[in-house]
Amino acid sequence: MIEAEPVARSIELWRTALRTRSFIGGAALTAIFVIAALVSFVWTPFDVTTLTIADRLQGLSGVHWFGTDHFGRDIFSMVMVGARTSIAVAIVAVGIGMALGVPLGLAAAARRGSLADEFIMRGNDLVFAFPALLIAILITAVFGPGAVNAIIAIGIFNIPVFARLTRGAALSLWTREFVLSARVAGKGAIRISVEHILPNILNLLIVQGTIQFSLGILAEAALAYVGLGARPPLPSWGKMLADAQTMIGFAPHMALIPGFAIVLTVLGLNLMGDGLRDILDPRIRRSRT
């Protein structure tokens, strides 16, 4: 309603500011873990591969900030290195999903109703019938466990997510008049996809990317927990939880700390995604200029 526009503008501005706070909070949480992961390459308080049985199952202290596990390893250091595994797996998996899914979705939308479109969409349906865990089970059964399996399994599952999202958003853009104008200006499907479609769905992809990133971290943890992910001696949050399970009665810190690490990272990413959604929303952006 045009009458209400200036007001809606101020309300939206206010809301954007508030949501931006959620973005800032989320980004800060995410940054903590990203920095921890990066620092772990050059420094950790203790070496995570050295087992010091004498120090095992210590509680939280000035020396071992988050205590030690049943092999006497420093949990703080393991959380740092675990962040590295989680983030690496999730980033590569989302990257695979985007790198394959987005072009497939763009192609399907550009050739709507064609055989290629049909093929891509049916292929997507097929992948959706295999939750990431089942893919990981199949791969592990044949190739044995490893972090690469987790990446492939989560990555494959991400392809249809991005392909569908891209196709859906692109289809509605293809009927828009500015795309028709570009066709009248003689531009071809590839050029229009790159020049007009992709920039206008980028926000959507970024937001979905952060969501898939957080889902990837959850999935990596679950796979590592059941032994389908990273293998020892590489620490991973999911595996730390698997180790902690039998000791939960007398060493609950072993279970609590990696769990909190997962929750905070995922929470941070989700808050960041929500914030981004609002900041990048073109309607809100328009009202800010």
Next chain:
Amino acid sequence: MSLLTVENLSLTIGETEILRDIDLTLDGGEILGIIGESGSGKTMTALSIMQLLPQGTRSAGSVRLDGRELLTTSEAELCDIRGKSIGMVFQEPMTALNPVKTIGDQVAETALVHGRESQAEAMRIARETLNRVGLPEARFPLDRYPHQLSGGQRQRVVIAMAIALGPRILIADEPTTALDVTTQGQILTLLQKLVSEDGMGLILITHDLAVVAGVADRMSIMRAGRVVESGATLEVFGRMQHPYTRALFAASSHVPPRHVPPAPKAGEAPVVEVQGVIRDYALPRHTPFEARQTFRAVDEVSFVIQRGENVGLVGESGSGKSTLSRAILALDPMQGGVIRLDGEVLTAEEGASRAARRKMQVVFQDPYGSFNPRHKVERLVGEPFHLLPDPPIGPERRRLVEEALENVGLASPDADKFIHEFSGGQRQRIAIARALIIRPALIILDEAVSSLDVSIRAQILDLLSDLSGKFQVSYLFIAHDLAVVRAITDRVMVMRAGRIVEAGLTEDVFNNPQHPYTRQLIAAAPNLERALAARRAEAAR
């Protein structure tokens, strides 16, 4: 005492004033027309009477129904009043009905929420009301779903919902704007009939002076949240006190100065020649097992447009006019026929060559959807340069874009702005600049002024007329609004169900229509002068 009295009604959202000192009265059996351009506050006035305002609005003043103050009435009592004493009809019939409920249920609901009627009694009321609004049982049983009805039929269901309990007042907010001309007339007739039969008061909100002139007993003209002039319809049109009223009146019947198109030179190929063009659509199948059905949207259409000539193409929605324009623009493949641009044949499979595309451009209806929001105006206007064998770059490109912007009445620094910084009318100017920049022989204007307010529309028509004379460019002017087509074209074609049923010089066709459908269209189209003349004759009797 009037049935409805609005006094000093003001409305604010936050710090912004939406309505100020609105005064209106309405009696039973009376039609009050509220007219104004977008943003004038007409809809907000209606929602204030219904007390269905968006959250965060504050209203002051007084709205009295039969002496009862509505602004201070509790929400529970308002629910009792809405639907029973005041009904409302909205602009967009396609979305005003719940898609998952039958029309019978939706009409019966009005009765169910208000009384102790049994389900059977409510369904009986629904049946009767639907019969009254022209949806007889034989073709429209109660268990129809909205998606099985056309726009006009849905609007009848919405009206049935509003009048099922015989309200004292009916508010209709642009009830015909989304409908075709012939359907528009039918809905207005229905509303008039209901008013005279039930003696209810009708508030008819519209942007169209001709509609008000045709049916309203009294009218109020709104602008920027205020009523600038009101009174009995004929009196208001007779005296036209307020300058805005005069401006609105002038814009509504504006005819841009026209030049005579040059006579076609001997031996020169026409700008566009359409011969026996056929466009079939494959209908969506519900399952892959059905045979593919096709819908013939354009059925062996032929015509010619000469250089500098403005040709109108009129027809109702679904008549195939936009499909035809897409075929000429080589956006969709044809199933038959030939299109020649400046003598060059467009091939059906590959679309147009660059050389052919260079000769035509397009301006679409929606000033908001026509531009990529992420590009600056320079890039947007320069997009057709892609068609040139040797596109200009750098300062030369910039100079051409600035020149194009100046040609359409914008300033050269506008090239550095984003599209959202412009109003709807300005965007249409930018769209015209984009279409003109490579000096095409033909510009297709597909409902290019339909979404603009009358005053803006008049300016754009002037601009188009001016440019056509200046650059010898031909227009194919596609519109559903007959008055606009009449004002700007040399020749006109009438399209119906995929075929051109009549074509000729614009004045000939309008003054002496041959085909019954053309006559029907012209009779149904709201026409300010004709409506006023009829009312005056009626008043004199």
Next chain:
Amino acid sequence: MGRITARPILAPARPIVFNFVLYRFVSLALSLVAASVVIFVVIEVVPGDPAAFMLGLNAQPDTVAALRDQLGLNAPPLERYFQWIAGLAQGQFGISYTYKVPVAELVADRIWISLPLAIYALGLSILIAFPVGIVAAARRNSAADVSIMGATQLGVAVPNFWFAMLLVLGFSITLRWFSAGGFPGWQAGFLEAMKALTLPAIALALPQASILARVMRSSLLDTLAEDYVRSARAKGLTRGQALWRHALRNALIPVLTIIGLQFSFLLAGAIIIENVFFLPGLGRLVFQGITQRDLIVVKSVVMLLVVAVIAVTFLVDLAYAIADPRLRQHR
């Protein structure tokens, strides 16, 4: 109307519904075929010689040959594939290499833990998410909405298996209300069995309920802004009536899609959660199958789970047809 051959506007409703169901059924069958091919190729073709793979590196050539013979691996792949499918159709999954019993028996024992667990969790998830999502949407921006959105934001971030460990820590180890794991079997009585499944189901359900509640809320907010809700208010319905009678049913259409997707997550989640609670379900079976390189077991269980997921997708499509008279075919 000239030569226009459009479908009549008032098309009969019944044949379309029938065709729709038939179409969905054919697409279900095609998905099953495609999924079975994928599984067959990954398990039986990719490893080269499955028999050698299952026996490990130190196997004697004659043992490998015997196993090849026993598994029927000497037949060409296409024939093996059709034999496998024919077996599946008759409920015969083959003989487990490690257990030396028919896989069908192994699965039959265990599926009655995993499947009820997933359904239990789905039920809980819906029961929690619907009221919570509806309240949040109905009282948008209220304190209730803000706290619900905060709680769901947290719920979405919690890994279900970790949440399961916290539940064990709280309700089994500290409060001792539930046993920390194990399953008494359905023969111990329905209530006993359900009690053993309760903590696992809660652990699975809460994170999913958070997602579902958020979807419910945003979908309802969308439909509440629709024109037909305004029409309903103009008829005299209260806000609550308009929400209940008009917005809700339309809002359910996207929610159904999410419920369908969630079932596959819950099924996958169930086989993970079984590890936390030591439940002898399909999860345990498949993980033992992996460690023991028992490809027959892995292949059968994965196929079974895929069948379940595809079947649920089919049911969701049917639910669409009931919820939306337009029967729009979403892709």
